[in-house]
Amino acid sequence: MYNRKLAKLLTHSYQILAVILILLAGGLLLLPNYEKHEGIEPESLLANAISPERYISSDELAHKIISGDPSILVIDVRDSERFESYSIPGAINIPLEDILDEENEEYLDQAAYEIVLCSDDNFYADQAWILCNRLGYKNLRVLQGGMQDWFNSVINPPQPDEKMPNSEHELYSFRKSASMFFGVAYEDEVKATPPSPKPSPKPKTVAPVKKKKKKMPEGGC
Amino acid sequence: MKELEKTKRISIAAVLSILLILIALLNYKKPSFLYAQNTSTTLMKMDTTDYLVSPQGLETESYVLVDVRNPFDYEKGHLPEAINIYAPELLSNDHTAQLNEYLREGKTILLYGRDPNETLPAFMMLCQLDMGPVKILESENYFEKDKLITTYSEVEKPSPDIAGFIETSVKKANESKKQAAKRTVAPPPPKKVAPVKKKKKKMPEGGC
Amino acid sequence: MAQKEEKRMRVYWNPYFGGFLLGILIIFTFYITGRGLGATGGLKSGVVAIVDKADTEHAHENAYYSKFLNDEESPLNNWLVFETLGIILGAFLSGGLNGRLGFKVQHSPKITVKRRLIFALIGGLLFGLGAQIARGCTSGAALSGIAVLSVGGFITMLAIFGSAFLFAYFFRKNWI
């Protein structure tokens, strides 16, 4: 008698379990649907975009290029015409409209280089940076002030006058030698340094940026 | 060999897992802000210049001016009828509700800051959330003697012709070197160099 | 009493309970490592390591072995190898706790031990071959594949069980 009751209960318990399973699966259907968004949360994107950490000054960039820092890679987001006319030596060109193309992903989403985005000002470079940041790309910087600032502070530095503090003069002499490194010649320096052949902005031989391994290694068996 | 027909353990496990899912669901909060645009559609929007509005001849009726500078600067001086939403606080429910109200009235959000660059984070965020029409006032706003001055400031002003500048400087240096070579006996007095220098300083303007 | 105790010890789990725990384990594995379970992968690494030891040159020439060889690490330093060692340990633990340890050959009373072993060898050989062609076995491809709703996982599962059902008739003497 007892056994039969138990057996009856047991058969029921399987049915209950089956119902629970179906309910759990059906619960998935009932969940309010929303589109999974691409990239990081809006809140953190806004915080990242407002923080000035991404900026690198022209002087800093010039210093890194002159000292031959191998980890630096400049990406010019202007159109190719502007890029052809002049760009920072060693820069590669990815126009803003192509910044999300798949073939450019290996340049932007990587861990080997510190990428500096630049445009005429930093407006377009910032746009590129914000989009890339949303996708979670790391190691991206923006040249503050863009090519304008590059010109005004590195290529054609304003000469400080006598009254200015010493640090200004030091900065000027650094900038002046930097500008000479980038090909500018000065008449008053002619005797000291014979005009060296202009270091033509040769296209940097970009070693294929090692792509961060995203996929897991061969799983399963 | 037999297998266990009892269902005690599996029943306990099932109940536990249901409890777990329920607790997780109750704790789960739907993110309050979701992107409505993915990155490529945002990029397409960025690729135009429709979103820029010049301050000259601005008709304020169809716009709601939003000041993204900090409240302190806003108190000091702001454009007429502008409201203040400090950019880092953009994503708060009060502010989005405020913006939505204006949008419902059929107005376009017009952002301004110290310069167009400052408005960019807020602008791109609003674009990606796709709240409504958003534009940027192409202006620079600064204080002069505690008075707010608004001037037109071009976004992405093309940089000067750097390559040309470098070339001319090299040419000039070469010329002066030749001159120097000719007059090896009498090096040019420094005064003579000065006018040349002045010329060089003008160069960037020519390049513009 | 002792008999009852022994009976309790030797009883297997309710299959639904086992399945439930297995499902939880798969979720846990994906949550921690982002990959699924596997079994043949560890054995494959073993084969690669043996061949590499016996004839390094040959192993590097062969297009298949060389996929799993690199100069820095032994092929045995692999997630799946550790997992396979864990399986052995876990099964031994379970068998020991439930009194199922002991050397024996399990076979239908209708066939001899020799026949059972020969068929086991052939079966293993075929399964090893098939698992390499399909890039995974029942646990690696089918079970872990289905958990993430991979098409390949479903196809592999259907192919395995489909062909096993098809051929089942010819081997009935071995089992019933």
Place this chain on the structure above:
Amino acid sequence: MGPLIPNEIIPAEWNSIFAIVIGIAFGYILESSGFSSSRKLAGVFYGYDFAVLKVFFTAALVSSIGILYMDYMGYLDLGALYVHPTYLKGALIGGAIMGLGFITGGFCPGTSICAAAIGKIDALVYVGGILIGIFLFSELFSRFEPLYDGGFMGYITIMDAFEISPYVFVFAFTLLAVLSFVIADIVRKRVKKVVY
């Protein structure tokens, strides 16, 4: 947000330790569910024991439902998980060969390792067979290569292939599985009992 190790929340060195822990749990569950017995495994094809079907389907359901819930609630990123690649030819032909191996040998690799661990000699022989099979495949790899690489369709999931909501699919799969459990129990009652 998971998966923890690829997202570097847990350092990668822990990978091997987790491998052993997961392996122990896997082996324990397989053995305790009776998967160390070849006759129990083969039972599913003759209708006298459906443990394989029950364990397999329950595990697949629990894991896929659980992963979908975790993905929905943001604990786990479904896109970051390893998806078994789909090679149509390889999966079909390899699967068919595996099925034949299953019914001849009575084990699949995971279960044979379990059975070997508790001292089943036939399982040891079976593991040896697997090793030989892998060896043969590798040696004759150039022959098998077109089969191995044939019909590549990418790392696709059901959602990509049929453009169906995963939730609908899993719900349908659940109904199907429950139905198969019911049928399995009916069949089992009708088929002559086999003592092993």
